[in-house]
Amino acid sequence: MSRKKTSKSKAGSVPAASALPSPNGARPARPGTARSGHEAPPNGPQQRGRPSLGGGGDFYDVAFKVMLVGDSGVGKTCLLVRFKDGAFLAGTFISTVGIDFRNKVLDVDGMKVKLQIWDTAGQERFRSVTHAYYRDAHALLLLYDVTNKASFDNIQAWLTEIQEYAQDDVVLMLLGNKVDSAQERVVKREDGEKLAKLFTGVRTALHGDQCQDRPQRRLGLHCHSKGVETAYHEGAQRTSLPAA
Ligand SMILES: Nc1nc2c(ncn2[C@@H]2O[C@H](COP(=O)(O)OP(=O)(O)OP(=O)(O)O)[C@@H](O)[C@H]2O)c(=O)[nH]1
Numbered sequence: 001m002s003r004k005k006t007s008k009s010k011a012g013s014v015p016a017a018s019a020l021p022s023p024n025g026a027r028p029a030r031p032g033t034a035r036s037g038h039e040a041p042p043n044g045p046q047q048r049g050r051p052s053l054g055g056g057g058d059f060y061d062v063a064f065k066v067m068l069v070g071d072s073g074v075g076k077t078c079l080l081v082r083f084k085d086g087a088f089l090a091g092t093f094i095s096t097v098g099i100d101f102r103n104k105v106l107d108v109d110g111m112k113v114k115l116q117i118w119d120t121a122g123q124e125r126f127r128s129v130t131h132a133y134y135r136d137a138h139a140l141l142l143l144y145d146v147t148n149k150a151s152f153d154n155i156q157a158w159l160t161e162i163q164e165y166a167q168d169d170v171v172l173m174l175l176g177n178k179v180d181s182a183q184e185r186v187v188k189r190e191d192g193e194k195l196a197k198l199f200t201g202v203r204t205a206l207h208g209d210q211c212q213d214r215p216q217r218r219l220g221l222h223c224h225s226k227g228v229e230t231a232y233h234e235g236a237q238r239t240s241l242p243a244a
């Protein structure tokens with residue numbers, strides 16, 4: 001298994017289409033698959049006695065590119081900040097401009113797994129910017145807001161985009177966010193589950209309280225690898241997730 005060192009940059013943003021770097025320039029290696037033009041998979045046996053990672057956690061065994069997509073305001077940026085830093089972004093809503101990413105290295109069953117998580121802008125005017133990034137994504141987290149029916153109704157349109165721009169074998173998870181706002185909830189859990197089941201090949205994973213024992217489960221990677229195909233996922237960035 002190869003061991004990689006991450007670039008110095010842990011986060012970045014792409015504010016305007018004219019200033020876009022190549023979407024696949026920073027694509028991490030994907031284990032177990034080989035797509036033309038993609039980096040070879042580092043899928044050898046797990047190595048023991050790995051040297052100390054030092055304070056920065058810079059080394060990793062495998063890496064995945066994950067994208068957060070969904071309507072503006074559903075909580076993509078909050079999910080990422082919660083996952084990366086363990087904090088909830090309260091206060092004024094600042095809509096993402098263009099696209100942004102954060103890196104996080106997790107310890108999963110003794111392996112260092114690097115996630116490069118891309119936070120996309122939900123606003124329509126940035127759609128053409130984000131299209132370019134779908135192709136290299138290993139996993140897509142498709143969010144809606146359980147207090148906003150329109151964001152749920154738009155999931156179908158997001159799926160159409162995903163079918164057009166993402167790889168066929170991309171791991172897809174459907175996340176109903178803001179379940180802490182129970183009073184304002186308008187999309188029922190059963191509706192989320194039904195939608196997840198409706199789409200063959202749309203793979204969803206349990207999240208939040210079902211997965212708190214293992215940080216990586218919050219992104220569904222563990223659940224997915226267990227073959228969970230149609231489970232429904234709910235989350236609340238304000239309250240439920242402990243710091244990773
Ligand atoms: N109650 C509650 N509010 C949340 C939750 N997650 C996000 N919010 C709030 O929802 C608003 C939008 O959150 P963002 O994460 O910025 O939304 P976004 O999906 O990144 O929006 P765009 O960048 O425009 O695509 C903010 O005011 C957050 O504080 C949650 O789990 N519960």
Ligand SMILES: [Mg+2]
Nearest residue numbers: 076077095096
């Ligand atoms: Mg955002």
